[in-house]
Amino acid sequence: SQQGEEDPQALSIQEGENATMNCSYKTSINNLQWYRQNSGRGLVHLILIRSNEREKHSGRLRVTLDTSKKSSSLLITASRAADTASYFCATDPGGSEKLVFGKGTKLTVNP
Amino acid sequence: DAMVIQNPRYQVTQFGKPVTLSCSQTLNHNVMYWYQQKSSQAPKLLFHYYDKDFNNEADTPDNFQSRRPNTSFCFLDIRSPGLGDAAMYLCATAGTSGSWNEQFFGPGTRLTVL
Numbered sequence: 001s002q003q004g005e006e007d008p009q010a011l012s013i014q015e016g017e018n019a020t021m022n023c024s025y026k027t028s029i030n031n032l033q034w035y036r037q038n039s040g041r042g043l044v045h046l047i048l049i050r051s052n053e054r055e056k057h058s059g060r061l062r063v064t065l066d067t068s069k070k071s072s073s074l075l076i077t078a079s080r081a082a083d084t085a086s087y088f089c090a091t092d093p094g095g096s097e098k099l100v101f102g103k104g105t106k107l108t109v110n111p
Numbered sequence: 112d113a114m115v116i117q118n119p120r121y122q123v124t125q126f127g128k129p130v131t132l133s134c135s136q137t138l139n140h141n142v143m144y145w146y147q148q149k150s151s152q153a154p155k156l157l158f159h160y161y162d163k164d165f166n167n168e169a170d171t172p173d174n175f176q177s178r179r180p181n182t183s184f185c186f187l188d189i190r191s192p193g194l195g196d197a198a199m200y201l202c203a204t205a206g207t208s209g210s211w212n213e214q215f216f217g218p219g220t221r222l223t224v225l
């Protein structure tokens with residue numbers, strides 16, 4: 001069964017605006033990760049947040065994790081056209097070496 | 112630079128004609144993964160190797176096989192490709208460092224089945 005579910009499925013914004021994507025999951029995790037995928041390419045790791053962390057920052061990225069609600073959000077501030085991509089959350093069910101990916105949010109940043 | 116390399120980037124095969132996709136890594140990671148990703152969908156794990164131990168996902172069709180002759184290389188064999196196997200195939204690696212961290216992905220191989 002799908003572990004992660006992102007919403008929205010698609011998001012279109014103007015350059016300079018902030019973009020927020022949400023992810024929900026079903027089982028206990030050790031960490032939650034966010035990946036970016038440009039069209040036709042592999043995935044690139046963005047940020048990892050551990051289950052005992054509530055918020056983490058990396059450059060223009062801010063990730064929050066609420067384990068009581070089994071949800072996470074990814075905020076991209078001051079978006080750029082180059083941020084146009086699909087964004088996936090991924091969780092490690094039971095702390096295994098496997099990741100289960102959500103369906104992804106397709107972000108379009110218009111110049 | 113340390114990386115994950117996939118060859119070929121684009122593969123065209125005929126219905127039922129066996130095909131092999133390859134993945135190599137210079138990261139010296141002990142875990143290697145194969146994912147299938149169809150258009151606008153999430154990557155779906157097919158199987159992974161933890162060192163030499165092969166771990167198949169329960170819903171991976173028997174049509175898909177894998178080989179890992181050494182730490183650096185891993186192959187995905189599709190014995191009799193069907194039209195439904197057309198997809199992007201992604202290889203990824205991960206290393207053990209106490210707790211699991213990020214996976215490193217190759218650029219993918221786009222498979223077309225005619």
